[in-house]
Amino acid sequence: MDDIQLMRLSPKLLTFFWLLCLVIGCLSPCAGGHPHHFPHVRSVTEVPSNGCDNSSTTSNCEAYALSLNMNLSADPCVEFDEYACGRFYKEAKYSPGETSITSFSIAQSKVMDFVSDMLREDVKPTDYSYQSLPKVYFKSCLNEVAVEGVVMVEVVVVVVVVVVVVVVVVVVVVVVVVVVVVVVEVVEVVAVVVVVLVVVVVVVVKVVVVVVVVVVVLVVAVVVVLIVVSVFVLMIFAHHTPGELTLSDFQGERNSTVLTAYETYSRELAIELGAEPSVAAEDAKTFVDMQQELLKDVVEGSDLLQQIFETTLEDLYANANCTWLGVPQTITTLFGLTSVTLKTDERVVTFDKKNFKRLGDIKAILETKSER
Template sequence: MGKRNYQFHRSELFRRLGWLVVPVLFWQLDTLGNLSIASIQESNNSTCQDCCDYWCTTMNCVKEAAQLWQLMNHSADPCVNFDEFACGKFYKEADIPDERGYAESWDISNEKIRKILEEILSEEIKPKDRHHQRMRKLFMKSCMDIEQRERIGLQPFLETKFAEEWPTLKGRAWKETKNFSLEEMVLLYSRFNPFFNIHVVEDHENLPHKAIDITPLETGFLDSFQYQRGRHSNLVMAYETKLREMAVELGADPVTAAQDAAAFVDWQAQFFKGKNFFLIDIMEFNLSSLYSNSNLSRLGVPQAISALFGSVNITLGDNVQIIVYDRRVFNKIKVAIEKMTEREIRNVFGFTYAATRVFVTKRMQEISDKLEEVQTGNSFKKPLIRRCVEAVSNHFSLSLSKEYVNSAISNTAKNALAEMYERTKEIFREILNNTSWMARSSKQAALDKLESIALINVLPEEGFDDDSLDMVYKNFVMSGENYYENIETSIREAEMKNLRSLKDPSEDATWARKTFQANAYFRRTGNEICKYFNEYHAYEISVSCMRAALFEDAQLCRVLCMFRVDSQIPDPWVGRMRSLYSRIRTETRRIYNAASGRRSCSGRSEELLLKAYRISLPQRKPVETIHDLPRREVDLGDEEIVQHYHPVPLEDYVPVIGGENCLFRAVSMEAFRYDS
């Protein structure tokens, strides 16, 4: 691999930081891996503060300090440019991975995680394996058996009713029906609809009940913003080529496939034309009022809901809350469909459904890779084992997460994590209780939410045992010889599990939405403590927050969240925060002292250290309803900036970690292996 210019990419983690415990947990567990902290072995009588007064002397600390040395530009003055001092050599010499056009300081850790997962998934089935382990291993076996996949080929898809209903594959034999009904199409594809998605979520305004979310889907493989580049841009044309070649590989006449693929992309380009396409717009219905909405009813939305839940023996009443997002997009979909022919509508369903099922052969994978090459700018092809690890991680995330925890995280680390977690809650409880400038209702809601968050959100025990996982995967009956059928089974069972969950009671501690949408209220856009997925999606239960390198045999010191002291912060925060991050400054300096062999300049270096991760504290004002929340510009791509509600956690005042200084990102997670 050659040396190329380092390109910094903001991690999804920092877009998804939330309120209160969420920033602290993420910072401690994932971002802590970016802080240069190491501990030495303590005597029974020493304190964490005492250990921070010593230089880095233990084996692991010396090893990690040496790794840090390799990232630093020792000729740079840290008092002038701490970023260059800490990361200069990394910027200059970082290897760019073949599969993408940028490098990150996480790459070392990600590679080690990848190897752990590959080792786990390479194990043979053992007589003592539990059901979820056997099914996971059979899924992996069927994925890796490329010869068997080639023998089966695409015939399983071609034998389905979906292939029979696809005009592109039927060619001249396809005829229009006399009484075509969009509703019938929606019901036929009720488990896969290219126009909207149906999903059961927590209804935090009506606990312990749940709600049904209806969201519009962007039909196809490109998002709406990529169409802003123009209908005949390289990317859009590569997308059209993928559709055409996919259809031909499935047996379509080449001329027919070319015409239908072009027509499908033409329709999409027109549909997504214009800026500010997706805007947050939420409407609440029950089933009766949903049927009464002419636009949604014409699209078959209520009919699809009734059919889906009927398939799992659930009859919906008007007591179930149905939330429709982006209603204006649904209106646009309805208008667009009214102008389409039956053939065009059926092809929308056919192309989008096939794309989720048929890329199981070598030729189909080659077709997919060509589009990815245009998107990414490189021709790297993922090895089969990596593709299969990703597939298993998607379909057996809980089972694989358990194996990862057992393989990579010690009991010592879990105990240390629990202690750190409780200290964090204690400090935030004190901060909230001592805060006088918060609205009373918001403070109480924040305290209630803080108390409801349990350690299970960080390292699940309940529901994470073998018996529970066997129940989760009870109907996931896998075969070691048929990868296509395994995917079908997994998708179907996951969908049915979600539908059945409508009747399961919610729990106060269950947060179903992204952390960046969280605020102090029990809104359905609530919290999700850590559901940050890397490319393997193996961390559904928060394992991503606990990278093995950080917690191997950990004997954690008292490390708490670092806050930037700001004159605007109310007095109760100032003293507490100073005492918290003074410890951080001391511990952070120590490993850099060992790595650089020098003492940093005192006050100035501390200021620069804090710049690396500073806290964004917007101007505060009381916020009692969602309508009081600020409307923020959110960059969703080079071609598009849209306006939508972006709630700031806890009425605009709880800090959210930000900042992009490479000081902490350039440091591998391996730099924080604590000695026991």
């Protein structure tokens, strides 16, 4: 009976194993599954024309890598976007007469073109391999063009300290005045004996009282001025918390304070990662300009926004090596995600500002990878 049942199960088992092998073959890294829908963006899983797949030789893969001006430490079966995210500033030379551009800018351009086409052609996020492109922004360096740190907290701390000091001074003054008045009364009782001394003490007391009154008035005036200035500063900065970029910022003027600060941050980041200052300045400007143009397409494709924003950050980092702004996973890991806020029309990621000093460490890591 057991042999008969086993014979009956064999076709089912064979069918199951054939299906399992088929699924594994479709999902393998270089097997060509889930290709992108746009010809100018090569899929992560697309098989190159030179045969760079699981069965290809090392020489073929190396030749393919060299043809794309890639570092040999990169996996030639991974698309150029992801490689550029791992190697920010390796210049890609173009033909004579053309301007040289960094691989960082190439990655930005390719990713943004892809998202723009996705929105224009109504391609659902589940139709392509990355499956997650929420709006992720850097925490901008606003210290060059705005108040350092969180303005509201600093102003409140200053006001509280000043008020406490004023209260202590007033209490001390009141105690001194009471003591002086008591002393004056006692002195007046014995004034017959020490008339001259009493006169001197009374004069001194009057002078002290006048000085104390003047000091109290000055302190109160300073407190009032500080409060007025604090309120004025809060009125200026309360509408926008330093350190966040929003959709409304990119829809505003290009020369706004926030976008200028974002461009400044991008330039400093590029310089830290090895770019020449002139190249970094041009790249930073182009970088912000491209994002502003891209967001116009995002707004036009508003029917897809809800689907895109439903993607969690965990899905983003699990399914892609870089965000749609081209931020490599290496940098997001080293900076350390500190807070995420989901608002009505945006998803904002902020990074701990104290970790900006670790850009040198990131640069060293990238250089180490390039030497392997």
